[in-house]
Amino acid sequence: MGGGDDEPTGIRCRLDDLLAARSMTLTQLSERVGVSIVNLSVLKNDRARAIRFSTLVAVCDALDCEVGELLERDRR
Template sequence: MTDDPQHRVVVRLDRLLARRDMTLVELSERVGVSVVNLSVLKNGRARAIRFSTLTAVCDALGCEVGDLLAVEPP
């Protein structure tokens, strides 16, 4: 998560990758997004994500958006 107190979105990409025994490099190849950009997302430092990227990641991981992203309670 970031230092921004208003930001409570949590990215669960690491869990999904582990459950599917997939590396970030493999996901990068499948979705056409750089490893660096996926790493920024995975570590919760992304400020935005395109719907096309979100769709591609969910398709590659066989998940729903809610499996990938969650909002922490205040």
């Protein structure tokens, strides 16, 4: 119906899990990919409404993961 910012996107970001598995902080990731901590935090907390492909590729490269490991369908 709406499309407001509080509605779930149906996508879950596993950034927290991947950072923990790699013993990496959000600050370190931010420095590696050139994206602000604030923007990465929005992604990490599942509040992002969109992500640029270039950012997605940079995050996946820095975490040595595939897109499907970072983002998954949230079927709740």
